[in-house]
Amino acid sequence: MSTTTVRRRLTRDESRAQTREHLIDAARHLFVTNGYGGASIRDIANNAGYSQGAFYSNFSSKEDVLLELLRRHMDAEAMQLTTLMDDNAQLPEQMLAQLEAWASTLNHDADWCMLSIELQLHARRSLSFAADYQKVWDKHQSEIGGVIDLLFKKLGRSTPAEPHELAAAFMALSHGLALQKTTDRQELTGRLIMVFLRGLIASST
Amino acid sequence: MSTTTVRRRLTRDESRAQTREHLIDAARHLFVTNGYGGASIRDIANNAGYSQGAFYSNFSSKEDVLLELLRRHMDAEAMQLTTLMDDNAQLPEQMLAQLEAWASTLNHDADWCMLSIELQLHARRSLSFAADYQKVWDKHQSEIGGVIDLLFKKLGRSTPAEPHELAAAFMALSHGLALQKTTDRQELTGRLIMVFLRGLIASST
Amino acid sequence: MSTTTVRRRLTRDESRAQTREHLIDAARHLFVTNGYGGASIRDIANNAGYSQGAFYSNFSSKEDVLLELLRRHMDAEAMQLTTLMDDNAQLPEQMLAQLEAWASTLNHDADWCMLSIELQLHARRSLSFAADYQKVWDKHQSEIGGVIDLLFKKLGRSTPAEPHELAAAFMALSHGLALQKTTDRQELTGRLIMVFLRGLIASST
Amino acid sequence: MSTTTVRRRLTRDESRAQTREHLIDAARHLFVTNGYGGASIRDIANNAGYSQGAFYSNFSSKEDVLLELLRRHMDAEAMQLTTLMDDNAQLPEQMLAQLEAWASTLNHDADWCMLSIELQLHARRSLSFAADYQKVWDKHQSEIGGVIDLLFKKLGRSTPAEPHELAAAFMALSHGLALQKTTDRQELTGRLIMVFLRGLIASST
DNA sequence: CATGAATGAGACTTCATTCAT
DNA sequence: TATGAATGAAGTCTCATTCAT
Known part of the structure; x- marks a missing residue:
């Protein structure tokens, strides 16, 4: 969005936060669309572009x-x-x-x-x-x-x-x-x- | 509720209707309690006192x-x-x-x-x-x-x-x-x- | 093994018992070979020639x-x-x-x-x-x-x-x-x- | 155990050896308690107070x-x-x-x-x-x-x-x-x- | 050296559904 | 009609291991 963007590598914390954010967004979308019960963790992770393990790195359940x-x-x-x-x-x-x-x-x-x-x-x-x-x-x-x-x-x-x-x-x-x-x-x-x-x-x- | 009840054997149709009724009641109760997705057919059938097969004899899905x-x-x-x-x-x-x-x-x-x-x-x-x-x-x-x-x-x-x-x-x-x-x-x-x-x-x- | 065998269809109970027996045999073999922890239910079922679901039809865990x-x-x-x-x-x-x-x-x-x-x-x-x-x-x-x-x-x-x-x-x-x-x-x-x-x-x- | 202890900073090698020792102790304890298959590397590392990465810095598997x-x-x-x-x-x-x-x-x-x-x-x-x-x-x-x-x-x-x-x-x-x-x-x-x-x-x- | 996020495989388990009985 | 054993897919979750930091 900025006119001059310096593309830099994300720090580890930023990267983790980004992953978490992507997962949260995917979860929100799927909960809304399919309901809590109808949204599987597999779907959430895939939808966010990660593995299921990534989900469990960020959330306990x-x-x-x-x-x-x-x-x-x-x-x-x-x-x-x-x-x-x-x-x-x-x-x-x-x-x-x-x-x-x-x-x-x-x-x-x-x-x-x-x-x-x-x-x-x-x-x-x-x-x-x-x-x-x-x-x-x-x-x-x-x-x-x-x-x-x-x-x-x-x-x-x-x-x-x-x-x-x-x-x-x-x-x-x-x-x-x-x-x-x-x-x-x-x-x-x-x-x-x-x-x-x-x-x-x-x-x- | 009637003062004199004549207990007679149910006809085949009546028996089937009764089974169906029991299944419907169990399904309603479980859908309300656990949600549609959270209610399993096994639970519905067992709750009604029947087998899963009985469910599929009465409903297609x-x-x-x-x-x-x-x-x-x-x-x-x-x-x-x-x-x-x-x-x-x-x-x-x-x-x-x-x-x-x-x-x-x-x-x-x-x-x-x-x-x-x-x-x-x-x-x-x-x-x-x-x-x-x-x-x-x-x-x-x-x-x-x-x-x-x-x-x-x-x-x-x-x-x-x-x-x-x-x-x-x-x-x-x-x-x-x-x-x-x-x-x-x-x-x-x-x-x-x-x-x-x-x-x-x-x-x- | 008998000299004259009448091959007849198994009754349901016999069939179930046979499945159970096959699963038990497979489980025993794998527990002995790989240890209890090293034997997976998937392996037990496959080894016995059945699906995992068949295992759970016969055993609760x-x-x-x-x-x-x-x-x-x-x-x-x-x-x-x-x-x-x-x-x-x-x-x-x-x-x-x-x-x-x-x-x-x-x-x-x-x-x-x-x-x-x-x-x-x-x-x-x-x-x-x-x-x-x-x-x-x-x-x-x-x-x-x-x-x-x-x-x-x-x-x-x-x-x-x-x-x-x-x-x-x-x-x-x-x-x-x-x-x-x-x-x-x-x-x-x-x-x-x-x-x-x-x-x-x-x-x- | 000595009456006068000179606390000094560990050399790099000593520090590494100490980490290794802690991991070995934790592994021994967990292998004994849960069995080899039942002890996870995550548990071993955490139990020793380190990360999983530390385990792989000291052991190949x-x-x-x-x-x-x-x-x-x-x-x-x-x-x-x-x-x-x-x-x-x-x-x-x-x-x-x-x-x-x-x-x-x-x-x-x-x-x-x-x-x-x-x-x-x-x-x-x-x-x-x-x-x-x-x-x-x-x-x-x-x-x-x-x-x-x-x-x-x-x-x-x-x-x-x-x-x-x-x-x-x-x-x-x-x-x-x-x-x-x-x-x-x-x-x-x-x-x-x-x-x-x-x-x-x-x-x- | 040590970290821990992320992976891919595989663990146990439940599900809707089928079908021989 | 009703049974319930069996299926195959999908569920949640854990694992040993890798790798950018």
Whole structure:
């Protein structure tokens, strides 16, 4: 990308990190496409251009790479919400606009929600994974709940259900729509979230 | 349940039907618990009390039994909606009450939505299955959309999004919440659906 | 082998038993040749002329087939000793002759002792297997000890060490010599056992 | 152990030798515990506190380190026997006492015999290793045979079997008892060897 | 010299499916 | 119809070994 690139040999650490990155990308793609259970380590490694042994040099098991994806998912979600929570001084209209922006980002990567769903599904089936997942989930839910609570407070209204329940509902909506794989879903999710949000505001007192 | 039961030998057809029924029940349970990919035919057969051969006497493949589950799912959903659509002469308040009743049935069987999710997931991954699934889905979506449309018409309002979009949203909401497996979700789904529905009405013009 | 053989199709049970027998034979051969750890299930199955799956239709694991070999080893050893213990009325000279006969049987199958050694080695390394092995071992040791005790009693002498210790020593001798794989060991083991036994008698009081 | 230790930086050669020594110790321990096949190079290296690469800097293969263990085993055995063979002028009673001392050393290190067994087992399976092993074995056997021969000559008796056969028998006895891993074997081996030896003497003419 | 990431082969095991009984 | 032994492919994972650093 730089105009003048000095092609140099990668250091060992860089090389390892690159391999790891390739494997993670391949794993994410295959988990999304075939599901966690349907993605084999052989496929992941081949897809990334490495041997199966390379996978096990970087991850201790298939669940281990899913955990890494969970961590990154969490970080990315936290980053997304930072913009929503940063500026407390903004007006309700601004908040709504930012929420709309946030809601629409949920569509940019169609795979995003599917990964979220795979994480949830695996958490239902693996006790150890569930423990890690729960932390991430609770944090994310309470953050979104906080935003919702703040919005209604600024509007001088009370939420028609507990903020954390509404947060769960919006996340559920986004995940459920992702499952449907409608062709024009690209833009749908964000729009419906706003429709529902406006409805909640309209019906609040 | 009858007070006097006449135990008679089953006819060959009845016996076959019973075997099939047992297999279907076992398959549903395991698909919900372990996912489609995580449920083996050996497990399904053993769980039902039969051999693997019995499975293949009744179904041509693993996907075949999933198709049967899809058909039954469709039928059950159609039955549920019958009550909502039957009496066109009812008042809006009655419709809302009936919708509430319908929404709450989504909770009665926690497995219900998980099966729905497994069906959707498999439809994303199997082209042949997707075709069958699409028909069922479209029919169900348009039926719910019809109910929503009717409701708003009776209220003299216009929907804040296309009825079929709102139908998809409500189904997504229910599926997404099922994924969350919250302990108190038993009652949550129906309640949130009504909160959102009232919001839509409040914000409509 | 019979003069008139009616070649008939095997029943299912017979067929299964035959497969099982073939697998056991192959396993025994490979365990003896390559050791328990050095014999792979793939090799065992191929060697027997079946697929790996056939192995798992008949045994739950590699250790399972070793357990079966242990059981058969035990049975065969018990049979061998039956002749030694049956007739209590015999004279010491007869007993010695029978012991000599028994000692020489240890050579007939060169593989016999190596299997015994593999069983012992695996018992050192697998706790669950060790439990099963210990029973067999104790029984065998006390039986041989009984024979030794009886022999010395008939001779009116006392053993120069506890009978069970001497039993352990004779078994150890036979196993240790098997390990050496000397070309002329075929006849050596039995002869040395008798040399030592005569020595014990000569030195007893 | 010295009261004043001058800690100095190891030379390159010393450092390398130390690494090698650590690896050898770890290998010996793991071969004894898990068997040659059951010990992985990764385990050996990690157990010694080094990387796998360090192993290959010091040994060309897994068999190479086993060969080194064989050499050391041989040297140690030769040292043990030196005391037995040194003083040809001693009386038979002294020889017996020294033999008893030697026999009891076989117990001091319970691992000693197990390593011997692993070496023998591997010699049965690797042709190249067998060649090296045979030399060591023959030398050791003839040395022990020489001691036995000498003992009987001094007693003015003839051995009830060839001296080298008796040597093989005593080594077999010791290996076979090691396999049994009886809890009180610590003292048993040496004692039984002496019991058998006295028996041989008593029955000789 | 020592590191450890990466390899390719092969370990044990499970799977959906077939077919003789 | 139902059985379950057997198959062949594929699954997760470990191994001895190599080689760029």
